[in-house]
Structures are given as structure tokens and as C-alpha cells.
Amino acid sequence: MSVMNRDRKYTPKTSRLESHYQRLVARWQTTAAAVTLQEIAEELGCCRRYTRVLLQSMMARQWLSWTGQRGQGARGRLHCRVKDVSMQEKEKIFLEVSATLDSEYESSPPEDVSSNRVCIRFYRPIDAIVPSDHTGRVERHLLNMVHAGLTSINDQGVAVPDVAMAAKKSQNLQTWRFPLRQGLTWHNGEPVHADQLLQSLQIHLARPAFSHVTSVELEKDRGIDTLILSLSRPDAMLAYRLADPVHRLAHPQSGETGLGPFAIRVHNDHQLQLEASYCYHGTKPRIQTIEYSIEARLPGRQWTTVVLLHPDEEPEGATFQYLPKDDAGFVYLAFNNRSGSLNPSQQRFIQALAGVALRSLIGRENVSPVSEQWSVPALSENAEVVLLPPAVTLGYFWAPETEALMKNLQRQMRYWGCKLTIRPIDANLWFLPEKWDDCDIGVSDLRFQTPWWFAPETRFCHSVMIRQFTPPTFYSRLSQLLIRLGRDEARYPERIRRIMDLLIRTGCVSPLFTLKFEVRASKGICDVTVFPQGWPDFNRIWVDVN
Numbered sequence: 042m043s044v045m046n047r048d049r050k051y052t053p054k055t056s057r058l059e060s061h062y063q064r065l066v067a068r069w070q071t072t073a074a075a076v077t078l079q080e081i082a083e084e085l086g087c088c089r090r091y092t093r094v095l096l097q098s099m100m101a102r103q104w105l106s107w108t109g110q111r112g113q114g115a116r117g118r119l120h121c122r123v124k125d126v127s128m129q130e131k132e133k134i135f136l137e138v139s140a141t142l143d144s145e146y147e148s149s150p151p152e153d154v155s156s157n158r159v160c161i162r163f164y165r166p167i168d169a170i171v172p173s174d175h176t177g178r179v180e181r182h183l184l185n186m187v188h189a190g191l192t193s194i195n196d197q198g199v200a201v202p203d204v205a206m207a208a209k210k211s212q213n214l215q216t217w218r219f220p221l222r223q224g225l226t227w228h229n230g231e232p233v234h235a236d237q238l239l240q241s242l243q244i245h246l247a248r249p250a251f252s253h254v255t256s257v258e259l260e261k262d263r264g265i266d267t268l269i270l271s272l273s274r275p276d277a278m279l280a281y282r283l284a285d286p287v288h289r290l291a292h293p294q295s296g297e298t299g300l301g302p303f304a305i306r307v308h309n310d311h312q313l314q315l316e317a318s319y320c321y322h323g324t325k326p327r328i329q330t331i332e333y334s335i336e337a338r339l340p341g342r343q344w345t346t347v348v349l350l351h352p353d354e355e356p357e358g359a360t361f362q363y364l365p366k367d368d369a370g371f372v373y374l375a376f377n378n379r380s381g382s383l384n385p386s387q388q389r390f391i392q393a394l395a396g397v398a399l400r401s402l403i404g405r406e407n408v409s410p411v412s413e414q415w416s417v418p419a420l421s422e423n424a425e426v427v428l429l430p431p432a433v434t435l436g437y438f439w440a441p442e443t444e445a446l447m448k449n450l451q452r453q454m455r456y457w458g459c460k461l462t463i464r465p466i467d468a469n470l471w472f473l474p475e476k477w478d479d480c481d482i483g484v485s486d487l488r489f490q491t492p493w494w495f496a497p498e499t500r501f502c503h504s505v506m507i508r509q510f511t512p513p514t515f516y517s518r519l520s521q522l523l524i525r526l527g528r529d530e531a532r533y534p535e536r537i538r539r540i541m542d543l544l545i546r547t548g549c550v551s552p553l554f555t556l557k558f559e560v561r562a563s564k565g566i567c568d569v570t571v572f573p574q575g576w577p578d579f580n581r582i583w584v585d586v587n
Contacts, residue, residue, distance in 0.1 A: 061085050061095050062104055066121045071296050072173045075116040078109060103309050106166065118467075122169045122308075124296045157584055158330040159566060160350045166310040166335055171296030172289045174248055174503055178488070181286050182576035186315060186331075187228075188289030188299035189322075191219050191242070191268070192280045198492035200280035204238065204290060204300060204322075205268070214275035214528065219268040226320035227292050228304035235259055235266035240293040242268065249502045250282050253524075277530040281495050302326050302580055311335045315579070327583035343407040344441065345575055349562040349582070359561040365571040369558055370489040370496065371411045372443060374482065374551040377510045382430065382481045385548075390427040391454070391482070392551055398449035399553060407559075408442055411552040414538075417545055429459035436476060436506070437484035439465035442556065447484070477509045484553070489573045494534040497541055498523050511549070 068084050069076070082092040096107045109117040168176070170183045193203040202208050205219035225233035239259045246254050256271045270279070282288065292298035297305050302321045307314040313333040317326045332352075348359045374395060376388050383391070402408050410416065433454070437443050447463045454461040466476055477483065483506045489496045501507050501519065508516060519540075526536050544550045558575025565585045570578045 058095065058098055058102075061087075062099055062121070062123075065099075065105070065119070066124065069119060069121060071121050071124055071169050071171045072175050073118055073120040073168060076119050077114055077116055079114070081119065106310065120168060122297075124171075124294055157328060157586075158332060158352055159328060159582065159584065160332045160334060160352055160354070161347060162350070162356065163313075163333045163335050164337075164344070167308070167313050167333060169297060170299075170305060170308070172245070172287050172291050174287050176287060178574055179576070182572065182574065183313075183315075184286035184289055185301070186303045186579050187297070187301045187305060188286070188291055189301045190283055190285075190289040192284040194281075194284050194491055200284045203284075206265075208280045210277070210279070214277050215272045217270045217272070217279055218262070219270070220262060220265045221268065222322055223265070225300060225322055227298050227300065228318055228320070229292070229295065229298045230320075231292075233300065235268075237293050238290050239268060241290040244293075245288045248288075250285070250288070250499070274524060275528045278495075278527045278533060285490075285495075285499065303331065324580070326580050328579060331579050345407040345556055345558045347558075347560045347575055347577065349560065349566050349569065349577065351563050351565065351584075354563060356561075358563045361562045361564065361566075361569075363560040363562065363569045363571050363577070365558055365573050365575060367491060367573045368412055368489050368493060369556060369573045369575070370487045370493075371415055371552040371555045372484065372486045374484050374553055375506065375510055375549065377477075377481050377483070378515075378549075379510055379512050380481065383433070386425070386427045387429055388548060390425075390429065390457075391433075392548070394453040394457070395446075395450055395551070395553065398446055398453050401449060402442060402446050402554060405442065407557045409555050409557055411555050415541070415545065415552045417552065426457070429454065429457055431458070432460045432462065433481045434462045434464065434479055435482040435484065436464045436466050436480040438486060439467060440556075442554070443484055446553070477506050480506075483510060486556075487550075491573060492534070493573070494537045497537055498526075 064084055065081070078089055078092060081096070082089050085092055085095065087095065096105070099105050100107060104123045105119065105121045107117060107119050109115075163179070167183070168180050170180060170187050172184055172188055176184065189204050191203060191205045192200045192208055195201045200208070202219075204222055204225065206222055207218075207220055209218040209220075210216070221235055221238060227233055236259060239257065242257060245251060246257060253273045253276060254270055255273050258269045258271075260267055260269060272279070276282075290300065297308065299305075300322070302318060302323060303315040303326065304318040305313070306316045312335060315331040317329050319325075348356050350356065350359060374392070376383055376391075403410060435447065435450075437447055444465065447465075451461045451463055464476075464480070485504070485506055487496060487500055502523070511519070522540065526533055526540070529536075541550075545552065558571070558573075560569055560571050560575065560577050562569050562577075567583050567585050568581045570581050572578060
């Protein structure tokens, strides 16, 4: 090989690169995963050096993101963003057509397109907007904006038909029929076929929320395509489960292509641009474009504040404040009662120490005590001193507030002769079981949505931490109790509240504090409605250009 050829940067052929990429998708799907470079190399059948070349080439094409960690055996973060790379060129053509149709759709389009655009500055890359149990706070909100489901939640917190025209349940609540809307169109311009919706739904049915669904069939009912779900037990709440954003129906070959009010036009590590979809089957949003600008720096305001700006405007211009109407939930502490490493007296003493550590945190602008309905009587600081183990390990979801609290608790426990090892866990990696094998304590958050009362069941059914911390007998009893609750839609909210009271009173869940979310917007950005987790409803906002 000549010197010139040896110095030339090697680039894999596209067809071969696609083949390698599809192997990664087949193994890790399109959700973020903690893997080592060696595991990727073994999957591709390549050496580590060539694997790095392949990953760089795939990142350059925006197929995936990869963040490696130093040290042999260290786990990095791999996130495949595209389900089928062969669809990318087709999508570009569809997007061009969609953009043309969007401009034709408006009877009187504004002369200045930027006047109908709202901008948000965000501090990190946004993961793929693909329905999945393992999505972050912003991604979960964007699922609502980009994708549609068989059902959705209306303004009154009730599950109503969406992509389905109706939700018909049998008298015994074990058969549900969902006749599908006709004439639907994907964001990329393709007409929707009923078997595509069936494929998308089948992906969700493999998840814990639908373990009782025994089969799903697609058949014609009076000329209408109808999805029929058969259940092994009665479930009056199935329409609510299907309305969860993580169970929306995405294009089976292109996960970011949806049926919701907004279509993704640009998505990379520096920008996410949403445009109102001309083919949306519901009420078209009044805003044309939502644009996230990704900046690699810490936000000037609290991370719990979202700032809506006009194009080229600085954050200081956002002077109007909007707050959620509903409770956002709370951050809580839980003990590993399956391992039995801490007895009840030690747990109560650590709870008291956490209360002391919490004092300095409550004074923060975006932190407040939990609401009265979830609060527990503060343990006395003069409570009986209990001998703690020499070492305890605690895993917690990382946020600036939880990190500050954990370091305070670490100091408190050190004073009492216990070394507390704290282990921050990224929100996208909470689903990995090995994270909890050797944890004595966990700190997580219970995020309320609309309606709030469906969040506890969802969290407990899907949380690996809860499952590994709870003794099998108690976990089985709790699961059976939740199953019985699901048979009566009218009484479900009050009964789930009583279960929460039970879990808090018995110490299974110890609420610590609540995060306060807010939206700030510039003058002229109107009808700002805020969801419990602090994100504005893009379907409602509009720009007053006067």
C-alpha cells in the first residue's frame, strides 16, 4: 500500500455500513443502552479499532449516537436513532412534498414564516422520539406531540378514541374492539395501512402493561378495519393504558414517523424542528413550527424551567410566567427490603437523617415540600439513635437537586459512622437490572401525568428498582390488588389513592420533596398551558404578530 493510500481516511462502503448498522438495531433496538465497545465489536464481528471507524461513520450519517467511556470494560451509551436506514432517502422526498403541501394548506400563509415559530433552547441532545418505556422527560412529552395512539387523554383526564374511531368493550371486559379511522396518512406522506398499526401495537403488547393481552387480531367489521384485543382477565382501564405516550403508534419501519399533530422535520444533536402536520386527523395546531436549539452548556435558568422565545430572541425577553395546574408528583426514597440489609429501625433512622439533609434543599427556588396528601409526619431529630452498618450503597436518579440531597445525606451518615456510597444513574439507564443488584437504598421520582392517578400503577409495574426492592410475596399481593382495581373505572382513582397511602404509611415509599416546574414565555406567545411535568402544550399555543 502506498504512503498516500495509507494516510487516507478509510470510509466503509454505504451498503456494508447499512448491514453493520442493522445488526446493531437488531440487538439493541432504538432505545438507549449501556454497552461496552467490546460488546459492539463482538456483535459486528470486528476488532475494536475498526468498530470505532464504523461508529464514527454511522454517527456522521446521524444513524446513531455513541458516547464511550475510558477504561477497559467501561460501559458507554449507544442509541440507534433510525429503525431502517434504507427509508431515509425516501423520507427526504416525502418531507419535501409535505413542506409544499403545508404551504398550500394555509389559505392565507404569513409573509414572514419566522413570525409563526417558537424557539426553545435546550441543554442536551434529544433522544429519538420513538415510543418506548425508557424515555426521558422531554422525549415523553414529544411523544404526545409527534405520535398518536389508539386512544388519548382529553382535557378532562378521560381516555377517548384517537386513531381508533371508538373503543368498544365487552360486558366481561375481556374483549376490546377498536375500529380504525380511514384515510390516515403518515408524516412522511405514506397512506396508513391497518397492518402497520397492528405491527406497531404488537411491539407494545410485549411490555409489562399488557401482560394480560393474550392476542390481537385485525379483521374487517362492516367494511371497517378493526383491531380486536383479547384479554386473560377483565380490564376496564385498557383504554387508559393504550393512551400512555409510550404506547403511541409509530411507523413500523421508521420510528420517528408518526400520526400526531407535529411532524419531525429536522432531528440531530444540535436541533430538533417540529412542524404542524398537514395530514393530522385532529384539530391542526395554530403554531407552524417548534424549534429546539441544542446548546452544549448548562441552562441559564433552572432545568425545571422551559423558556419559549421568538426567533433570535434572548431568554431575558421571556417575562411571562406559567405554572402547571396539577401536582407534578414527588421524589421518594425506598429501601431494598428484599435483601434485608437494613432493619426497620435502621430504615427509620436513615429517614430521619434524610429529613435533616433535606432542609438546605427546600430553600431552592424550584424545590418545595410534598403536597399535604402525600406528606408523612416528620421523624423527630431526637429519635432513638440506631447503630448503622459500616457501609451502605444508594442508587439515585441524577438531577442537580437529588445530587445535592445525596451529598448532604452522605455527610449525615458519615457522622454516625456509616459510609454511604452514592451512585448516580442516568434516567435512560434505569431499566438495566444490574444497576440495583447491590443497592440498599434507591431514590427515584413518581411523575404524575394527566390523570395523576394512573401514574402509580404505571411506575410500579415498570420499575425495575421497585421490583427488585420488594419481597416477592408482597410484590405479588400488590400486583393482584392492582389487577382487582382495574375492573372498576369509576372507583379506580380513590382506590389507587388508598394504595398510595398504604405504601407511604408502611415506609415502602418515603416522599422527600416536589420539583416545581414552570414555563416562561415572551410577549406575543399566547395560550400557554403547562402539563404537570412542566412542558407546554404545543397544540394550543399561537403567536400574536400584532
